[in-house]
Amino acid sequence: MSGGWENEPLLGPHVPDELGYAGPEHLDSDYVAAYNRKQKYDPSGDVEELRRRGLDGTSTLLDMGCGTGTFSLAVAPYCGRVISADVSPAMIGHLVAQVAERDLANIHVVRAGFLSYRHEGDPVDFVFCRNALHQLPDFWKTIALIRLAAIIRTGGLLWLRDLVYAFEPNEVDQVLKGWFAAAVDDPADGYTRDDLAIHVRTEFSTYGWLLEPMLAHAGFRVLDTEVDRRRTYARYACVKL
Numbered sequence: 001m002s003g004g005w006e007n008e009p010l011l012g013p014h015v016p017d018e019l020g021y022a023g024p025e026h027l028d029s030d031y032v033a034a035y036n037r038k039q040k041y042d043p044s045g046d047v048e049e050l051r052r053r054g055l056d057g058t059s060t061l062l063d064m065g066c067g068t069g070t071f072s073l074a075v076a077p078y079c080g081r082v083i084s085a086d087v088s089p090a091m092i093g094h095l096v097a098q099v100a101e102r103d104l105a106n107i108h109v110v111r112a113g114f115l116s117y118r119h120e121g122d123p124v125d126f127v128f129c130r131n132a133l134h135q136l137p138d139f140w141k142t143i144a145l146i147r148l149a150a151i152i153r154t155g156g157l158l159w160l161r162d163l164v165y166a167f168e169p170n171e172v173d174q175v176l177k178g179w180f181a182a183a184v185d186d187p188a189d190g191y192t193r194d195d196l197a198i199h200v201r202t203e204f205s206t207y208g209w210l211l212e213p214m215l216a217h218a219g220f221r222v223l224d225t226e227v228d229r230r231r232t233y234a235r236y237a238c239v240k241l
């Protein structure tokens with residue numbers, strides 16, 4: 001643990017309010033109540049992958065941008081301790097209720113984000129981060145990755161999933177056309193063409209060929225990557241050097 005700026009909440013007039021970038025829908029309790037149905041995320045594959053890569057009952061895992069906590073709840077039985085962090089009070093409220101209902105003692109839920117989370121105790125073994133990093137512009141994304149690197153132990157793993165543009169700028173029309181064509185019609189059941197267009201217009205997904213040097217600059221080595229066939233989602237397994 002560096003004990004330096006990386007582990008202090010960033011303050012000052014230049015620091016954005018993370019809620020301003022969080023996506024207004026993520027702050028809306030009605031949207032949050034319907035979120036799991038819209039997401040249709042099955043965390044079992046990610047849990048299995050992390051167990052295969054060493055996660056066990058002694059491990060501490062930080063789930064950053066945890067949302068409703070689908071992954072946190074699924075991984076908790078296989079972990080020593082899970083820290084679930086998100087900036088949205090609605091998301092955090094939803095997860096706190098789930099944790100209480102299931103009487104899970106090893107999940108610690110905290111309302112904090114990439115720029116404001118303050119880690120206490122030993123460095124964590126794993127950071128899991130799914131579909132949250134794109135909420136920040138690249139300047140802050142790099143700082144967020146450096147802050148995550150500062151709280152992972154050397155040899156620990158960052159498991160990063162996000163909407164990532166795994167294509168060249170001159171392919172944008174073709175790739176987005178294919179992505180939008182695969183969207184669902186019912187917003188309750190998944191992401192519609194409008195949802196995806198809003199994502200492209202207002203959020204900060206990065207080209208893969210920019211994100212990879214950012215990860216390296218933050219102190220990670222990318223071990224392996226998976227890109228979905230539409231080239232708009234990617235998964236990175238990164239070891240903290």
Ligand SMILES: C[S@@+](CC[C@H](N)C(=O)[O-])C[C@H]1O[C@@H](n2cnc3c(N)ncnc32)[C@H](O)[C@@H]1O
Pocket residue numbers: 018021022023026027039041064065066067068069070085086087088091112113114115129130131132135136
């Ligand atoms: C698309 S959701 C993903 C939630 C969850 N990880 C999942 O896979 O279902 C994005 C989440 O990122 C959270 N978020 C947005 N900005 C954030 C920030 N700066 N720090 C931490 N979480 C943030 C939102 O509140 C929201 O819960």
